[in-house]
Amino acid sequence: MTEPALQVKSLWKIFGPNAEKLIGTPDLQLSRKELQTKSGHVIGVRDVSFDVAPGEVFVVMGLSGSGKSTLVRLITRLIEPTSGEVILDGQDITKLSDPALREIRRNKVSMVFQHFGLLPHRKVIDNIAFGLEVRGEGKDSRRNRAQEMVDLVGLSGYERNFPEQLSGGMQQRVGLARALAADPAVLMFDEPFSALDPLIRRDMQNEVIRLHHEVGKTMVFITHDLQEALKLGDRILIMRDGAVIQIGRPDEVVGAPADEYVRDFVSEVPKSHVLTLRWVMREATGTEAAGSPVLQASTIVRDAARAVLATHGPVRVAEGDRVVGIVDDEDILRVVVAEDAS
Amino acid sequence: MSTAIAPPRAGVKEEQPYVDPTKKRYTGRKLLGLVVVWVALWLVVKNRDTLELPFAQTTGLHTWLNDFRDSIEGSGQSNWFMKYVIGGISAALNGIITALQGLLSTAVFPRPVPEIGWLGVMALIGWVTYALAGIRSTILVLVCTFLFGVFGLWQFSIDLLIITFVAVFICVIIGLPLGILMARNQRVSAVVTPVLDLMQTMPSFAYLTPMALFFGIGPACAVAVTLVYAIPPLVRITEHGIKSVSANTIEASRSLGLTSRQLLRQVQLPMARRTIIVGVNQCTMAALSMATIAALVNGPGLGKPVVSALQTLNIGAAFVGGLAIVLMAIMLDRTTTAASERAERRGGHTDVASVGGPGVVKNIVWLERLPRWASEEGYESPPRKHLSNAGRRFAIGLLVVPVLIAVVLSRTYLSLAQFGSFENVPVLSFLSGPKLASVVNTVVRSFVDAVDTFTNGFKEVVTVWFLNPLQALIATSPWWLMALVLLAIAYFLGGWRPTLVTAVCEAVILGTGLWNDAMVTLTMTLVATLLVMIIAVVLGVGMGRSRRVDVIIRPFLDAFQTIPAFVYLVPALALFGPGRFTAIVAALVYAVSIATKLVADGIRGVSPTTVEAARSSGVTPWQMISKVQLPMAREALVLATNQGLLYVLSMVVIGGMVGGGSLGYIVVAGFSQRELFGKGLAAGLAITALGVMLDRIARHAAARYES
Amino acid sequence: MARGTRRLTLACVAAALALGLSACGGGTIQNATAPTGGSGTAAACGDLRIAVNPWTGYVSNAHVIGYVAKTKLGCNVTYSDLKEEVSWQGMASGTIDTVVENWGHNDLIKKYITDGKTVEDAGPTGNDGIIGWYVPPWMAEKYPDILDSANLNKYADLFKTSESGDKGQLLDGDPSYVTNDEALVTNLKLNFKVVVGGSEAALIESFRSAEKNKTPLLAYFYEPQWFFSEMKLARVKLPAYTDGCDADPKTIACDYPPYKLNKLISAKFAASGSPAVGLVKKFQWTNDDQNLVSTYMSRDNMTPDDAAKKWVDANPDKVAAWLK
Structure with a gap:
């Protein structure tokens, strides 16, 4: 396996006056509420570790108050972590000096915010070029780069407008373009679309998917919207009360929830849209399906349904060349119908 | 997307951080109980330990202050600090102002007129206004300055402008960096804020003489006292502006790797610019009002004709001077506002004007939400054509030529240099100073003659039935009982923090040796504040509910907030005779404005949805006011009370001139009589302590309401 | 920020320029027109x-x-x-x-x-500066003996106001003037209370109102004063001034010295x-x-x-x- 683009190792954030002293004490085993009553400290992020592979879209998902926004801010130290390591580009970010940290922020990691964080007194193009300007790039080169970004996110023609003259979706495109302009190794999104209305949100999600195809950046994406997580994420981290509940691919999260909390959470997800054949196939007993069509185990149930239903008898499921199981109409319908019934 | 995730059900609900449920406090019952106990005790122990100090007597502190003054006077020439630092500063200020006066307003012997005559000055003023604020403001400014001439107050007006501008200029140089520093450094803010509180609560009379001690009488001293008064609003508003730059933007900028200098220069300052200009506006207004009072230490300006009109009880002449000051305030206010709107034409717009005046002793700066029609945009409904930037610059450049011609002409012809008299010009003659003054005199005198029996009767009733009993209770309670009562009130209303402040303030008042006078002043302050709130609620509800009422009343409120109190002292005396009630009336006139505006603001701020919902359930207008609008504007009412209180306190000294007695009179006397210097200073300190105490109690009570 | 600053600078520079130019502009108004009369x-x-x-x-x-x-x-x-x-x-x-x-x-x-x-x-x-206690003309006419401080107590009730409570009111003056009135009231055993008017304006308005409405008034006042040409106030005699009788402010019981x-x-x-x-x-x-x-x-x-x-x-x- 290649070197991860981003590594987070047992990261903690405790809010309160003596947070450092609590690390390593048994108090940390207490629940949030107990700890707050006992010592006035609040746990924001509790012992979180994960790796993100280069080019991966890694989604952190949780309800408000679960610590996901804190987590993403710990990574670039917009909030100082209490303990733990964040390895990016071979450096432990938690140990960097201020100037070194600024270099990282200027060149390696960019962030897109829920409320955009644009500068109202600057035009669109100058907002996008802002990051380049602060790292000292010349006017021409940053203008050119910004113009590229304007075209990339589809804002051509709006360069000279002020942010307040744009709709929310367009403002977030500016935010996106500003993040991309620095050509960072890792892009971070903090609930970037939750302030937008549903149709625009879907457009923007597609936009992110498109950009991911085009520029292939590593992305860490924070959301409270499970649909969004399932749609965008290569892998999903589910948080609750600051701690990791489960990390896995979308179908793993839906197919094998780690606990009741996650199960309850994913119960209303249309499973046929997420689960792959791997989750519905039965063991191949031998020859019964010989000669039937072969589908890959990673095929999503919904996409496989037509082929399976059109075939009399079971269909073979393969991982690569090796047949690993079979599915028949009933297996498919169980998933689809169960959904309608709920 | 039809299957959007359902909102989390109860089972999945996350745990929110643990919050204490608010306890019920029964504040009303506790206060009632307190009053019962207090009155009962008072009946037993009244007139004991009241710490009365006869007027002519002084305490050790007072004589010590006198001696201190003497030693400064004595060492004035020999002490290097006094000679070189203070002396240098005041010589520089005097030099600059005298030079500007010689240039613009005052004849420098042997030349019979200033270097630039009125035509040239007007042209210059108009041209600068056009460059900064645009054509509307320019017209307003030109009309106003012309009227100054017609009133016969040309030189005084230009002098006042000079003092105001020099003061504001210094304010900006000192105040802007200080405000920025405070916004970025919590510790600096914690140290400076109480100092600003003191500067704003300390009655200006109390520091007039000490300032004169250091800076000598004249322009330098006028600028110095003006600074004390005008810097705080600028510093506060600058701090507020920088602090209130949205956290999202700051975070986004930090994530881009900005250094803190870049953050300040490229994000915070540009985004706070509009607010900072509001701060400059407030600073200018404060400087204007203080520069008027500075006439008492021979500060040049419009205060002079007003003060000397007071000596001959010439109501009309004082009125004309006051009118000129109001016009100048309007002109400066509109110009700075227009300049800030122009600056921000593209980058968003906030309908705010700051609530200025003495004792905006708030950590948070309260910005008054203007009704839409009252802001510049309101009456510009169809977008007007603006010149492009290049076009404007061209126009400004082109206009230099006529301005120069006007300047040269005003140096050539005496009639263009010296404002003539308009007493014989048709129409305008009615506006000429003496004519206008005599009309006002006649009108006011006949009005007074018609109603003075009635008004005096009214005064008697309020004094006998209301003021005297309350004063008996407060001022004849033994000091220790009164101190305990105040502590208890502070505790019930605001918790232990204001109680602590109250204890300190009580100690200060005791230390000044003026406890009894302070209690008399406290009584008047409370009565005045109560009356202020009654009037403010009546007017404010009317204004908040009806635009037409607002349009009619607001200009009067603005005028009464700006006009120097000296102008209405004589009519008030004529109507009510000297006494504590008259002092209360003087305070009312000044404080009602701000309280009314805040109440109107609160009423208007009630959400239209709520009003609509209430209307749809069929409430009567009275129910709408009493059950919906006033309760929902509760926060504004508390704020209005707080501000009303501080404005009333700032008038205590003026009240001393019309029979208010107690602390106010001692301050005035300390200003005039050598032997009472120390006592007057101590009285100023006591007023400040009263102000801080009342403000903290009100502020903490308000904070409870808000939470 | 930049735009505003630039405009401001522009305005300042141009204003300075205008002023500078004006200095070379003229001086046509003759300085000699200033003083008239005494030539040399x-x-x-x-x-x-x-x-x-x-x-x-x-x-x-x-x-x-x-x-x-x-x-x-x-x-x-x-x-x-x-x-x-x-x-x-x-x-x-x-x-x-x-x-x-x-x-x-x-x-x-x-x-x-x-x-x-x-x-x-x-x-x-x-x-000649005279300081003392005065009553409006109508009172002097109606109660001639009021002009002697010895008789003041007889009339104390007349002078009661809401400010002075159950005593007669003695209205004091402008804070600029030194007064002994509090001590005088005590030492002459007068049933009066000193109430501060606070300014000369307060005193004059009080006299005007008292004379117009024929209300009683006893107040501290002084001559020469322009108000005497509007109204001839009558002075109340206090025990005569002798040299040094005002030496101790606590025991003072005599009139103000003539100045x-x-x-x-x-x-x-x-x-x-x-x-x-x-x-x-x-x-x-x-x-x-x-x-x-x-x-x-x-x-x-x-x-x-x-x-x-x-x-x-x-x-x-x-x-x-x-x-x-």
Whole structure:
């Protein structure tokens, strides 16, 4: 396996006056509420570790108050972590000096915010070029780069407008373009679309998917919207009360929830849209399906349904060349119908 | 997307951080109980330990202050600090102002007129206004300055402008960096804020003489006292502006790797610019009002004709001077506002004007939400054509030529240099100073003659039935009982923090040796504040509910907030005779404005949805006011009370001139009589302590309401 | 920020330019048009900076002297409105040349004249200063015996107000004036309470209202005062003043001393050799003269300069005596 683009190792954030002293004490085993009553400290992020592979879209998902926004801010130290390591580009970010940290922020990691964080007194193009300007790039080169970004996110023609003259979706495109302009190794999104209305949100999600195809950046994406997580994420981290509940691919999260909390959470997800054949196939007993069509185990149930239903008898499921199981109409319908019934 | 995730059900609900449920406090019952106990005790122990100090007597502190003054006077020439630092500063200020006066307003012997005559000055003023604020403001400014001439107050007006501008200029140089520093450094803010509180609560009379001690009488001293008064609003508003730059933007900028200098220069300052200009506006207004009072230490300006009109009880002449000051305030206010709107034409717009005046002793700066029609945009409904930037610059450049011609002409012809008299010009003659003054005199005198029996009767009733009993209770309670009562009130209303402040303030008042006078002043302050709130609620509800009422009343409120109190002292005396009630009336006139505006603001701020919902359930207008609008504007009412209180306190000294007695009179006397210097200073300190105490109690009570 | 700053700079630069240019522009208005009258003496006189204390009688003195200095001597006269103590300070520091009506002030005399030697006595103004207790004319007429302080207690009930409670009210004055009234009331065993009016305006308005509505009033007041030409107030006699009877403020029980009002000049100015020094020193007139000028201003609303001119034009002999 290649070197991860981003590594987070047992990261903690405790809010309160003596947070450092609590690390390593048994108090940390207490629940949030107990700890707050006992010592006035609040746990924001509790012992979180994960790796993100280069080019991966890694989604952190949780309800408000679960610590996901804190987590993403710990990574670039917009909030100082209490303990733990964040390895990016071979450096432990938690140990960097201020100037070194600024270099990282200027060149390696960019962030897109829920409320955009644009500068109202600057035009669109100058907002996008802002990051380049602060790292000292010349006017021409940053203008050119910004113009590229304007075209990339589809804002051509709006360069000279002020942010307040744009709709929310367009403002977030500016935010996106500003993040991309620095050509960072890792892009971070903090609930970037939750302030937008549903149709625009879907457009923007597609936009992110498109950009991911085009520029292939590593992305860490924070959301409270499970649909969004399932749609965008290569892998999903589910948080609750600051701690990791489960990390896995979308179908793993839906197919094998780690606990009741996650199960309850994913119960209303249309499973046929997420689960792959791997989750519905039965063991191949031998020859019964010989000669039937072969589908890959990673095929999503919904996409496989037509082929399976059109075939009399079971269909073979393969991982690569090796047949690993079979599915028949009933297996498919169980998933689809169960959904309608709920 | 039809299957959007359902909102989390109860089972999945996350745990929110643990919050204490608010306890019920029964504040009303506790206060009632307190009053019962207090009155009962008072009946037993009244007139004991009241710490009365006869007027002519002084305490050790007072004589010590006198001696201190003497030693400064004595060492004035020999002490290097006094000679070189203070002396240098005041010589520089005097030099600059005298030079500007010689240039613009005052004849420098042997030349019979200033270097630039009125035509040239007007042209210059108009041209600068056009460059900064645009054509509307320019017209307003030109009309106003012309009227100054017609009133016969040309030189005084230009002098006042000079003092105001020099003061504001210094304010900006000192105040802007200080405000920025405070916004970025919590510790600096914690140290400076109480100092600003003191500067704003300390009655200006109390520091007039000490300032004169250091800076000598004249322009330098006028600028110095003006600074004390005008810097705080600028510093506060600058701090507020920088602090209130949205956290999202700051975070986004930090994530881009900005250094803190870049953050300040490229994000915070540009985004706070509009607010900072509001701060400059407030600073200018404060400087204007203080520069008027500075006439008492021979500060040049419009205060002079007003003060000397007071000596001959010439109501009309004082009125004309006051009118000129109001016009100048309007002109400066509109110009700075227009300049800030122009600056921000593209980058968003906030309908705010700051609530200025003495004792905006708030950590948070309260910005008054203007009704839409009252802001510049309101009456510009169809977008007007603006010149492009290049076009404007061209126009400004082109206009230099006529301005120069006007300047040269005003140096050539005496009639263009010296404002003539308009007493014989048709129409305008009615506006000429003496004519206008005599009309006002006649009108006011006949009005007074018609109603003075009635008004005096009214005064008697309020004094006998209301003021005297309350004063008996407060001022004849033994000091220790009164101190305990105040502590208890502070505790019930605001918790232990204001109680602590109250204890300190009580100690200060005791230390000044003026406890009894302070209690008399406290009584008047409370009565005045109560009356202020009654009037403010009546007017404010009317204004908040009806635009037409607002349009009619607001200009009067603005005028009464700006006009120097000296102008209405004589009519008030004529109507009510000297006494504590008259002092209360003087305070009312000044404080009602701000309280009314805040109440109107609160009423208007009630959400239209709520009003609509209430209307749809069929409430009567009275129910709408009493059950919906006033309760929902509760926060504004508390704020209005707080501000009303501080404005009333700032008038205590003026009240001393019309029979208010107690602390106010001692301050005035300390200003005039050598032997009472120390006592007057101590009285100023006591007023400040009263102000801080009342403000903290009100502020903490308000904070409870808000939470 | 940049845009606004640039505009401001532009405005400043251009304003400076305009001012600079104006300096080369003209000077066509002849400087010689300034002083009229005393031809050659103009340069010799120079500045005369008169402090103006806050009462009208003082303003009369100041502007009559100022008017004569300006028109006859060609001085450049400036007036500074100042309280008394501040004026003394001003003379000591050299920003004020003269005070033209001084009421006693033994402490200041000691500090500045005797010890500091920065201020000099410039002789009497000819006015007699009287301080005392007064009632409006109608009262003097109706209750003739009220004019003796011994009878005041008999009438105390008349003077009750809401300010004084169950005692009679004695209305006090402008905070500038030193009073012994609290001690007097105690030591003369009067059933009165001192209530502070707070300003001269408060006193005058009270007298006006009392006379108009025939309401009782007893108040601290003083002469010369322009108000006497509007209303002849009657003075209440207190136990006669004898030298030193007011030495101890605690036991004081006698009337206020009569004041011989005088003028003061700063030592620096006295040594300057300006002809205005002689004018200030020789200036003398009567209470009636002063009241007349004051009345021009207060009743007829004339400007101080117009009032001074009117009196000067009508009294050439007196003026000539000052200029000898």
